[in-house]
Amino acid sequence: MEERKYWLEAVEKFRLNIDSIVACPNCQQGFLTIKDVAFNDEDISKGGERFIECPICDKFEIVLYRIPPKNWYSKNI
Numbered sequence: 001m002e003e004r005k006y007w008l009e010a011v012e013k014f015r016l017n018i019d020s021i022v023a024c025p026n027c028q029q030g031f032l033t034i035k036d037v038a039f040n041d042e043d044i045s046k047g048g049e050r051f052i053e054c055p056i057c058d059k060f061e062i063v064l065y066r067i068p069p070k071n072w073y074s075k076n077i
């Protein structure tokens with residue numbers, strides 16, 4: 001599964017740099033966008049799920065973070 005590998009690479013790129021420009025591994029047309037959803041809105045440090053989505057083909061990947069990365073929620077303002 002080659003595509004799977006590219007999704008995992010995208011996850012890692014966004015973990016390191018929230019402003020990464022990553023082309024969709026599925027359609028190669030769209031650029032992936034990010035949304036972080038905390039398990040508990042009152043305490044986002046408890047982690048949650050990061051949705052990485054393609055606006056063109058709607059494919060997405062969800063990553064679960066128990067210990068959120070440094071840039072957790074930085075795109076959610």
Ligand SMILES: [Zn+2]
Binds near residue numbers: 024026028054055056
């Ligand atoms: Zn796509």
